[in-house]
Amino acid sequence: MTTTHPRAERAARARAAEFQLTADGIDGVVFGWVDNAGLTRVKSVPLAQLEQAAEYGVGSVPCFDVTLVDDSLTTAPSSTGPVGDLRLVPDLDRLTPLAAQPGWAWAPADRYTQDGKPHPGCQRAFARQVTEAIERRGLSIRAGIEIEWVVADAAGAPATVAPAFGMTRFVEHSDYLRAVLRALTTQGLTVLQLHPEYAAGQFEVSVAAEGPVEAADTAMLVRHTIRAVSARHGLRVSYAPVFSEGSIGNGGHLHLSLWREGRNLGHGGPGRHGLHPEAEQFLAGVLAELPALLALGAPSVASYLRLVPSHFAGAYRCWGLENREAALRLIAGSAAGQANAELKCFDATANPYLAIGGALAAGLAGLDAGLPLPPETPSDPATLGGAERLPASLPEAIDAYEKSAVLREALGPELFETVLAVRRAEAELFAMHTGAEVIEAVRWRY
Structure with missing residues (x-):
């Protein structure tokens, strides 16, 4: 079962992973999540930024909760439009060098609020719950x-x-x-x-x-x-x-x-x-x-x-x-x-x-x-x-x-x-x- 980890533990695990990824010739890591329209969205960081990304997450716009298949936006009672930010936190348990994309690794991401709480709109968190x-x-x-x-x-x-x-x-x-x-x-x-x-x-x-x-x-x-x-x-x-x-x-x-x-x-x-x-x-x-x-x-x-x-x-x-x-x-x-x-x-x-x-x-x-x-x-x-x-x-x-x-x-x-x-x-x-x-x-x- 995939689990979440505290920030300090995530940072330590990222440091350990970085050594192996470097040896594997990895230059960057892609973090992926799927929106409510079923489209996969990503952000990526250089390998040197993996530790910080694992510890604090990477910024992600919350409007993707209400993005449609053609990238237009709708509204919902909990959506904040262009205001606010979320944090993408990679799941290092699934960190995978990509065989068909040399130099890149991939990990699925959970979405958190700025204060470190699980985002109530995170679909991956829902499946886990x-x-x-x-x-x-x-x-x-x-x-x-x-x-x-x-x-x-x-x-x-x-x-x-x-x-x-x-x-x-x-x-x-x-x-x-x-x-x-x-x-x-x-x-x-x-x-x-x-x-x-x-x-x-x-x-x-x-x-x-x-x-x-x-x-x-x-x-x-x-x-x-x-x-x-x-x-x-x-x-x-x-x-x-x-x-x-x-x-x-x-x-x-x-x-x-x-x-x-x-x-x-x-x-x-x-x-x-x-x-x-x-x-x-x-x-x-x-x-x-x-x-x-x-x-x-x-x-x-x-x-x-x-x-x-x-x-x-x-x-x-x-x-x-x-x-x-x-x-x-x-x-x-x-x-x-x-x-x-x-x-x-x-x-x-x-x-x-x-x-x-x-x-x-x-x-x-x-x-x-x-x-x-x-x-x-x-x-x-x-x-x-x-x-x-x-x-x-x-x-x-x-x-x-x-x-x-x-x-x-x-x-x-x-x-x-x-x-x-x-x-x-x-x-x-x-x-x-x-x-x-x-x-x-x-x-x-x-």
Whole structure:
């Protein structure tokens, strides 16, 4: 579990890290965080300034809490506009030399107020707080986020139109994919799969499960690394939900498993498909809040161009064993440690800390209420009468989010309201745009 450290300890750890980074040829360190629009923002310091940055943080403008995908600003009750400052404090536990950006290292950052208190709008702190609430119940979570992306040539066209999952596509880009694999492995990540996906130019990578905050950190690092490797190969990358109108989109599928005392509660239990009672209640909580969770996990107007039936996006509020059209896919796995649940309706416009933290808060509410898991959907819900569609637009998801007492309490008033303000403003920003115009506007923002 990632933890925070007092200032003096952070400074001492930074001094120790500086020696190794110097030996590794590192000149500067990038500090990253993700805003409520799902965009990664960064500041960097020369290596010689790492100790001071670790001890006191680096200044960061608070207006990024209310910044939209096009870098315009909205307002929220707690936002101060151009007034004030925050401090970005790097998490040295995740300090990583970047294999595809020689001379640079990276660390995720927590955001603090000027007087050293956690910023109430810090999404990473939110994910940590929910994780700690679950741990106080004697439980733990293993999580991972699949990364899908479209690789394009310099002109912006998909770099391959070879068949989905096809060897031809793999051969055409084997040097590129090898570079991606090497970079991720060099950075200490355990790659589980790397393969061509369905849409033109689309690939996917998955890495080993970790704690929730660590999984969100890793999702950031993986995306940065793929982008850097792509640039070195003269390629462009898009993680946007839909690259071209009508095609299968890029997901950001969230995988979760609930554990107690080293036992995976998704395996070997008395419930359906081996679920233990606590796992059933947790998943029931996620399903109960799923329409509202889309405001965190599928948060852009473009998300709903992907979230359509029969596109492997999980457009229906249901669950099923290995059902890739259900929003919540249960994966039994071939061993106890592999059993998990996959939220297929989430995508890469999500802030990963908000997406994971929100899902955990919903699951925790299910545990607290002892919610029963509804009947399983064993086939494509699009073929069944009465199957419940998830919100089909961002305004519908916003409405569900605004009514969610679970998310309002979990996020706290400041973070809940700033997320709401950004969602409303982006819905208004694109209200008069066609689907094609939305895709064009966000294709290279993510």
